[in-house]
Amino acid sequence: MSTLDISSDPRDTGLDERALARRLADLWQTPRGIIGTLSSVDHKIIGRRYIVTAFFFLLLGGVLALAIRIQLAKPENRFLAPDLYNQVFTVHGANMMFLFAVPVMEAFAVYLVPLMIGTRNIAFPRLNAFSYWIYLPGGITLWVAFALDMGPDVGWFAYVPLSGPQYGAGKRADIWAQMITFTEVSALAVAVELVVTIFKQRAPGMSLDKIPLFVWSMLVTSFLIIMAMPAIMVASTTLILDRLVGTHFYNPAEGGDVLLWQHLFWFFGHPEVYIIFLPAVGMVSTIVSTFARRPIFGYLPLVLALFATGILAFGLWVHHMFVVGLPRVGESFFTASSMAIAVPNGIQIFCWLATLWDGRPVFKTPLLFVIAFIITFVIGGLTGVMVASVPLDTQVHDTYFVVAHFHYVLVGGAVFPLLGAVYYWYPKIIGRMMSERLGRWVAGLVFVGFNLTFFPMHILGLIGMPRRVYTYGPEMNWGSINLFVSLSAAILAAGFLLFFVDAIRSAFSGEPAPENPWNAPTLEWATSSPPPSYNFERIPVVSSSDPLWETPETLPVATGLRTDRRELLLTSLSEANPQARESSPRDSIWPFLAAIATTVMLISSIFSAWAVVWGSVPIAVTLIAWFWPKGTPEDAA
Amino acid sequence: MRPRLKALLGAACALPGASCVGWQSTLSPQGPHAESLLRLIFAFAIVCALVWILVVAMLAGALMRRRRISREPLASRPREERRLGMLVGAATAATVVVITGLTVLSFVATRGLEASHDDALKLRMRGYQWWWEVTYLDPRPDRIFLTANEIHVPIGRPVEIELSAADVIHSFWVPSLAGKKDLIPGRDNAITFTATRPGVYRGQCAEFCGLQHAHMAFLVIAEPPEAFDGWRRAQLTDASAQTTSEEERGRGVFTQKACAACHTVRGTSASGSLGPDLTHVASRRYIAAGLLESTRGSFAAWIADPETLKPGSNMPNVPLTSDDLRDVSAFMASLK
Numbered sequence: 003m004s005t006l007d008i009s010s011d012p013r014d015t016g017l018d019e020r021a022l023a024r025r026l027a028d029l030w031q032t033p034r035g036i037i038g039t040l041s042s043v044d045h046k047i048i049g050r051r052y053i054v055t056a057f058f059f060l061l062l063g064g065v066l067a068l069a070i071r072i073q074l075a076k077p078e079n080r081f082l083a084p085d086l087y088n089q090v091f092t093v094h095g096a097n098m099m100f101l102f103a104v105p106v107m108e109a110f111a112v113y114l115v116p117l118m119i120g121t122r123n124i125a126f127p128r129l130n131a132f133s134y135w136i137y138l139p140g141g142i143t144l145w146v147a148f149a150l151d152m153g154p155d156v157g158w159f160a161y162v163p164l165s166g167p168q169y170g171a172g173k174r175a176d177i178w179a180q181m182i183t184f185t186e187v188s189a190l191a192v193a194v195e196l197v198v199t200i201f202k203q204r205a206p207g208m209s210l211d212k213i214p215l216f217v218w219s220m221l222v223t224s225f226l227i228i229m230a231m232p233a234i235m236v237a238s239t240t241l242i243l244d245r246l247v248g249t250h251f252y253n254p255a256e257g258g259d260v261l262l263w264q265h266l267f268w269f270f271g272h273p274e275v276y277i278i279f280l281p282a283v284g285m286v287s288t289i290v291s292t293f294a295r296r297p298i299f300g301y302l303p304l305v306l307a308l309f310a311t312g313i314l315a316f317g318l319w320v321h322h323m324f325v326v327g328l329p330r331v332g333e334s335f336f337t338a339s340s341m342a343i344a345v346p347n348g349i350q351i352f353c354w355l356a357t358l359w360d361g362r363p364v365f366k367t368p369l370l371f372v373i374a375f376i377i378t379f380v381i382g383g384l385t386g387v388m389v390a391s392v393p394l395d396t397q398v399h400d401t402y403f404v405v406a407h408f409h410y411v412l413v414g415g416a417v418f419p420l421l422g423a424v425y426y427w428y429p430k431i432i433g434r435m436m437s438e439r440l441g442r443w444v445a446g447l448v449f450v451g452f453n454l455t456f457f458p459m460h461i462l463g464l465i466g467m468p469r470r471v472y473t474y475g476p477e478m479n480w481g482s483i484n485l486f487v488s489l490s491a492a493i494l495a496a497g498f499l500l501f502f503v504d505a506i507r508s509a510f511s512g513e514p515a516p517e518n519p520w521n522a523p524t525l526e527w528a529t530s531s532p533p534p535s536y537n538f539e540r541i542p543v544v545s546s547s548d549p550l551w552e553t554p555e556t557l558p559v560a561t562g563l564r565t566d567r568r569e570l571l572l573t574s575l576s577e578a579n580p581q582a583r584e585s586s587p588r589d590s591i592w593p594f595l596a597a598i599a600t601t602v603m604l605i606s607s608i609f610s611a612w613a614v615v616w617g618s619v620p621i622a623v624t625l626i627a628w629f630w631p632k633g634t635p636e637d638a639a
Numbered sequence: 640m641r642p643r644l645k646a647l648l649g650a651a652c653a654l655p656g657a658s659c660v661g662w663q664s665t666l667s668p669q670g671p672h673a674e675s676l677l678r679l680i681f682a683f684a685i686v687c688a689l690v691w692i693l694v695v696a697m698l699a700g701a702l703m704r705r706r707r708i709s710r711e712p713l714a715s716r717p718r719e720e721r722r723l724g725m726l727v728g729a730a731t732a733a734t735v736v737v738i739t740g741l742t743v744l745s746f747v748a749t750r751g752l753e754a755s756h757d758d759a760l761k762l763r764m765r766g767y768q769w770w771w772e773v774t775y776l777d778p779r780p781d782r783i784f785l786t787a788n789e790i791h792v793p794i795g796r797p798v799e800i801e802l803s804a805a806d807v808i809h810s811f812w813v814p815s816l817a818g819k820k821d822l823i824p825g826r827d828n829a830i831t832f833t834a835t836r837p838g839v840y841r842g843q844c845a846e847f848c849g850l851q852h853a854h855m856a857f858l859v860i861a862e863p864p865e866a867f868d869g870w871r872r873a874q875l876t877d878a879s880a881q882t883t884s885e886e887e888r889g890r891g892v893f894t895q896k897a898c899a900a901c902h903t904v905r906g907t908s909a910s911g912s913l914g915p916d917l918t919h920v921a922s923r924r925y926i927a928a929g930l931l932e933s934t935r936g937s938f939a940a941w942i943a944d945p946e947t948l949k950p951g952s953n954m955p956n957v958p959l960t961s962d963d964l965r966d967v968s969a970f971m972a973s974l975k
Binding site: 083169 | 661666673697698706742744746752768806821828841843851929951
């Protein structure tokens with residue numbers, strides 16, 4: 003490193019605005035060129051890549067959904083052969099859950115959390131880069147396999163023995179299991195980064211009772227990920243062992259247990275729903291407060307509701323297994339706990355309604371999505387109460403009633419807020435506004451299209467249509483409703499298409515966005531749009547949960563961070579009192595190379611168990627290089 | 640029922656070709672179990688619809704209510720806050736009451752379904768990819784028999800079915816009679832139901848079980864006890880004698896070709912056990928687990944090309960001459 007022209011004091015205290023901005027830019031800017039691009043550890047660049055990639059997977063998954071609707075539009079349709087149909091619905095589900103919903107929520111957190119809490123970068127920025135570079139090949143693996151007619155065909159839940167060595171032919175189930183490994187590694191990495199960032203890097207003064215609700219929701223979500231994902235890791239790994247090495251975890255003939263898989267899968271699978279839904283709750287709280295023009299009503303109950311939901315989420319998994327023949331007492335417990343989770347969710351809805359009631363709603367596109375969310379999600383929540391009842395569930399389980407239910411929860415409950423969040427934060431991320439006129443159309447088309455598509459599925463389930471059937475006979479009388487559903491899906495698709503058009507068009511020709519276009523209260527709006535590489539010239543100091551409403555013109559700042567190395571301010575866990583200055587790593591190509599090495603190992607291990615042994619060598623090499631001291635000022639922390 | 644549901648249901652029933660009194664419908668219960676479940680579904684649906692209407696009304700009120708002058712976002716009004724707090728608290732309390740009520744309702748319904756019966760008709764169903772093996776059990780071994788994809792039950796008498804699976808997980812579901820129960824390899828499950836009205840009720844595998852999950856149906860034929868006894872007696876007999884020479888030759892083809900390796904026809908030398916028992920196959924309404932009606936033409940088509948009719952099915956394509964095919968289909972059609 004060349005010596006920087008720092009006289010005696012390396013700190014930012016005495017510098018004027020312009021000199022400080024120049025120095026910070028030199029320090030934090032991602033280098034140019036292909037190597038620089040692959041080396042970036044800027045949470046905003048990585049977050050943006052994550053978001054774009056996840057939405058691309060949404061688009062692909064949506065195309066599969068339309069293929070399903072074409073196939074089911076009439077009885078005995080021959081648009082998709084059964085083998086292809088099974089791949090299509092499996093890849094649709096796995097893609098939407100593992101490659102879209104979870105990553106997109108984490109992506110928003112990776113981008114927004116450091117800005118919302120007033121720090122310069124996420125904790126463990128190289129791990130953050132690694133998490134993206136491991137997520138991308140996981141997604142590519144699934145889709146390339148699908149393109150090669152090797153796509154998983156065992157459902158996104160991959161129940162054994164159907165996915166086991168005896169019945170799951172070829173490498174299809176292995177592709178599913180390894181895709182899980184990729185996305186779990188990436189999700190766990192991000193969860194750890196977020197917990198540390200939120201615990202230790204908050205702006206001075208941002209005590210626990212002043213943390214923005216989106217950040218709270220991501221904290222709870224991260225803990226859910228850390229506790230739930232190991233279960234699916236165990237499940238997918240033992241499945242691969244059964245398939246590749248000949249273990250018998252799931253083979254009843256050799257003392258294995260088929261239901262063990264279901265317990266492991268749903269111990270992860272139910273919290274998974276909340277891993278997707280809780281970030282959306284945070285988005286809704288944020289949007290409601292900003293557009294109701296008042297602080298959120300019931301901050302404390304909302305935070306407690308997040309925690310209650312997070313804890314209860316681990317006591318519900320058996321409600322996915324009500325028809326496997328478990329003892330009555332167990333079933334009753336899980337009915338009660340599944341019903342109970344309606345209470346914290348109810349509290350959230352009531353607090354949002356109270357905020358809107360007492361505020362002065364401004365009907366911009368993000369708020370329209372929140373309105374659509376409340377109307378739609380409440381239906382999903384209530385049908386959730388229905389399926390929580392064991393006897394009722396024995397009739398609707400594995401029918402289109404459940405398909406309707408979980409799409410109401412996941413699309414109504416998570417994707418609607420997500421679209422609202424895109425309209426809300428787009429100006430900050432891209433620096434340009436999305437179209438308000440198109441936004442209204444998108445909200446309307448998606449809301450109407452969604453309800454027309456999915457509401458009739460409740461009826462289809464009640465009149466006997468099971469899930470995951472590639473066709474049905476004309477004697478079943480399901481044809482007309484299915485045709486109606488398929489036609490409605492076209493409206494929904496048009497809404498999403500318009501959304502993509504608006505998002506892409508606005509990136510080029512949208513109106514330039516000011517710092518705080520919505521006059522919102524949280525810290526991410528206290529910097530330029532898009533934010534500079536170092537986020538804030540000086541670290542803000544807050545004394546309220548709505549800092550920009552408290553002190554709109556003169557946000558106090560902290561000084562004293564060095565300008566000759568990347569440095570963050572660490573604060574205490576509960577009060578956020580300044581504790582220490584901590585260096586933050588520079589850009590590095592090694593996370594990218596480590597991810598490539600890991601990818602090679604994971605994909606090879608589908609074909610040979612020895613790949614785990616030999617594939618570990620390059621991974622070890624890249625990790626050693628990653629952590630080897632490079633003699634930068636940051637090493638001397 | 641929630642108004643939207645009712646309206647949509649009405650619309651769905653009015654559509655040409657649609658029918659809500661389907662033969663595989665939760666909404667047309669034909670026995671006490673399904674009736675109790677339908678009452679439960681309606682009770683939940685009504686409560687949920689009311690809750691939804693209330694929430695949406697509150698939302699509409701919150702959004703459309705006329706407001707006084709605008710004020711600063713942070714202007715605090717303690718009285719207003721307290722009032723809102725009480726409203727949110729009351730709504731939460733109401734939620735707890737509703738949820739508790741529904742939970743109790745669910746428990747009561749579970750209990751009502753539990754009664755056990757000593758005089759139940761006992762049979763065993765075993766799930767295969769993609770068909771159902773049925774065994775009628777009896778203390779007397781000579782009164783036990785096998786059939787497939789169609790069960791007959793006497794009305795008014797409880798039926799207890801032992802459920803097991805031969806390969807992957809399947810699920811037994813006849814919505815008009817009862818809720819579903821999984822068939823799981825390595826585990827024994829059972830389900831009990833009673834049919835109160837004579838009729839033909841369709842069931843279908845409800846757990847994804849592979850390529851032909853969509854074509855794994857079966858029928859439950861509920862009939863008066865006398866008719867059931869007659870059917871049972873007929874099923875206990877060996878295959879009926881062949882009357883024409885065509886049928887006779889067909890039997891020869893059947894027993895000498897690959898057919899006999901997998902299928903049993905009692906009274907002949909065919910005694911395979913990999914596929915369905917065909918002793919009285921022509922007395923069943925459908926073949927191939929609900930795929931085709933049992934006509935002679937269907938038999939011929941199915942034997943000639945099972946892979947096209949049910950891709951992935953374990954029934955192999957046995958090469959036959961056209962004469963053999965004609966004869967064997969005549970033989971099949973004679974197995975009343």
